[in-house]
Amino acid sequence: MITTVLAFLLTLGVLIVVHEYGHYRVAVACGVKVLRFSVGFGRVVWRRQNGPDSTEFVLSALPLGGYVRMLDEREAPVASHELARAFNRRPLWQRSAIVAAGPLANLALAVLLYASAHWVGLDEPKAVLGSPVAQSPAERAGLRSGDWVRAWQDPKGQWHDISAMTDLRWQITQAAMEQQPLDLLVTDARGQGRRQVRLPLDELKPEDVDASLMRRVGLGSAYSEPVLGEVKPGGPADRAGLMPGDTVLRVDGQPVPDAQVLRERIREAVRDGQAQTLTWVVQRKDRLLELDVTPRVVQEGSGDSTRSIGRIDAVPGRAPEMVKVQLGFVDGLAQGASRTWEMSVLTVRMLGRMLVGEASVRNLSGPLTIADYAGQSVTQGLAYYLGFLAMVSVSLGVLNLLPLPILDGGHLMYYLFEGLTGRPVSELWLARLQRGGIAVLLAMMSVALFNDVARLLGLH
Numbered sequence: 415m416i417t418t419v420l421a422f423l424l425t426l427g428v429l430i431v432v433h434e435y436g437h438y439r440v441a442v443a444c445g446v447k448v449l450r451f452s453v454g455f456g457r458v459v460w461r462r463q464n465g466p467d468s469t470e471f472v473l474s475a476l477p478l479g480g481y482v483r484m485l486d487e488r489e490a491p492v493a494s495h496e497l498a499r500a501f502n503r504r505p506l507w508q509r510s511a512i513v514a515a516g517p518l519a520n521l522a523l524a525v526l527l528y529a530s531a532h533w534v535g536l537d538e539p540k541a542v543l544g545s546p547v548a549q550s551p552a553e554r555a556g557l558r559s560g561d562w563v564r565a566w567q568d569p570k571g572q573w574h575d576i577s578a579m580t581d582l583r584w585q586i587t588q589a590a591m592e593q594q595p596l597d598l599l600v601t602d603a604r605g606q607g608r609r610q611v612r613l614p615l616d617e618l619k620p621e622d623v624d625a626s627l628m629r630r631v632g633l634g635s636a637y638s639e640p641v642l643g644e645v646k647p648g649g650p651a652d653r654a655g656l657m658p659g660d661t662v663l664r665v666d667g668q669p670v671p672d673a674q675v676l677r678e679r680i681r682e683a684v685r686d687g688q689a690q691t692l693t694w695v696v697q698r699k700d701r702l703l704e705l706d707v708t709p710r711v712v713q714e715g716s717g718d719s720t721r722s723i724g725r726i727d728a729v730p731g732r733a734p735e736m737v738k739v740q741l742g743f744v745d746g747l748a749q750g751a752s753r754t755w756e757m758s759v760l761t762v763r764m765l766g767r768m769l770v771g772e773a774s775v776r777n778l779s780g781p782l783t784i785a786d787y788a789g790q791s792v793t794q795g796l797a798y799y800l801g802f803l804a805m806v807s808v809s810l811g812v813l814n815l816l817p818l819p820i821l822d823g824g825h826l827m828y829y830l831f832e833g834l835t836g837r838p839v840s841e842l843w844l845a846r847l848q849r850g851g852i853a854v855l856l857a858m859m860s861v862a863l864f865n866d867v868a869r870l871l872g873l874h
Contacts, residue, residue, distance in 0.1 A: 418789030422781070423477065425788045425803060427453065429520065429810050430480040436519025437482040437512055438469070443509040447485040447499040455479060484512075506833055508696075513825045520811030521754055527804035529750030534797040535740030538578030539636035542603055542735060544674035550632020551618075554613045559671040560603045560637055567597040577739045579636045586631060588756065589765055590615045590623050603637070618766050635733035638673035642696075649727025654707040656728060659697065664695040675730020683709050683724040693696070708750075757808040765816070780862030819844075819851030 430453050441448050452458075454474030463470040484501040485492055492500050501509065545559040565573045566585045576582050576598075589596040596613040612629065622630050640662040645651045662670045665679045683690045691708045709724030742751055768778070784806060791802035815823040824847070828839045839847075862869035
């Protein structure tokens with residue numbers, strides 16, 4: 415819990431400081447006087463100012479944002495000798511640059527963070543597939559347990575290597591968003607038997623692109639051998655005589671090709687709320703054993719989505735094979751820029767589809783989900799946290815460029831109007847648009863927070 419809170423605060427701190435520094439740095443470069451640089455809102459808990467004419471740097475009690483306050487005649491009277499340093503007196507292009515600098519700083523940070531993650535190197539599951547879900551697009555395409563996905567083909571016919579399972583999932587997400595099939599080059603786990611398969615992702619609906627996308631496609635976790643890990647003393651597996659290192663060959667006469675299938679057989683060994691005894695054939699060193707295993711029944715989910723599933727209190731499967739994904743300086747920067755662009759486009763498209771009802775608003779995440787993922791990524795290692803931080807930085811940059819009056823994108827919309835008409839937006843319309851923007855932003859925040867709570871309760 416402490417790790418999660420600290421990781422969340424660090425995430426907010428870094429992103430807010432970078433965003434506001436973008437505004438601050440460009441404002442200073444344009445000759446605008448910056449009165450205050452604040453991280454957070456509300457009561458000031460720390461301040462520093464080198465002199466009465468310099469910027470006041472403050473840290474406030476509520477760290478859910480920040481602001482840069484500039485000299486501006488619209489907010490307070492400005493002395494005649496300082497009029498040239500007032501924000502509202504600057505040329506239109508300078509005001510636009512100052513406003514755009516915050517979101518652009520977040521996007522630039524994302525490039526650097528993605529690049530840094532690849533410079534450090536990520537230990538990722540190898541792109542070797544577990545058993546596809548029955549009747550899923552993956553199964554219909556001919557994918558099988560143990561298939562190693564080596565490359566994907568772009569619309570121009572060029573083949574690109576798949577570095578790891580995360581890379582494969584990203585390409586599937588991209589193709590699903592475009593509603594296009596995805597051609598893959600696969601071999602067996604030893605790199606033999608090369609063949610080409612086509613994932614029919616064009617069959618999916620736009621609203622299917624959400625957190626459950628991989629399940630809908632039919633792909634679960636990476637391939638894992640059906641070998642038992644830790645066995646809890648006194649649990650169903652222990653009582654049945656199972657031991658760590660046992661390789662499960664068959665359950666009720668059906669072959670078990672990988673750990674994913676084994677987990678599903680265990681989960682489904684419940685009928686009408688009662689556990690069903692399963693007959694397992696396992697290999698223990700050079701012996702074959704037949705054992706009866708009766709899982710215990712547990713409840714999964716909550717409310718109307720509650721269901722009974724089986725548990726054996728043992729780890730079913732070895733950890734998947736891992737590969738080190740690490741790039742050099744130039745390649746890392748190129749990958750960082752590419753991934754930032756792709757994430758930005760994906761975010762805009764997802765928001766657009768939610769707006770027209772083609773995607774579920776369940777895709778919106780709030781502070782609770784961000785905090786949870788921050789804590790998880792920190793425990794996985796530096797490279798994973800850098801990647802997570804980059805993803806949130808992209809989201810913050812794109813969100814602030816949306817044409818909502820209260821956001822940076824809304825101010826850029828005002829300046830576009832001023833540039834086209836030669837006159838600024840009237841004070842009356844500014845007030846109206848501001849109120850509308852606040853209402854829209856509050857609605858988005860409410861939906862995101864509801865989604866967070868629903869996920870924590872298992873309702874989503």
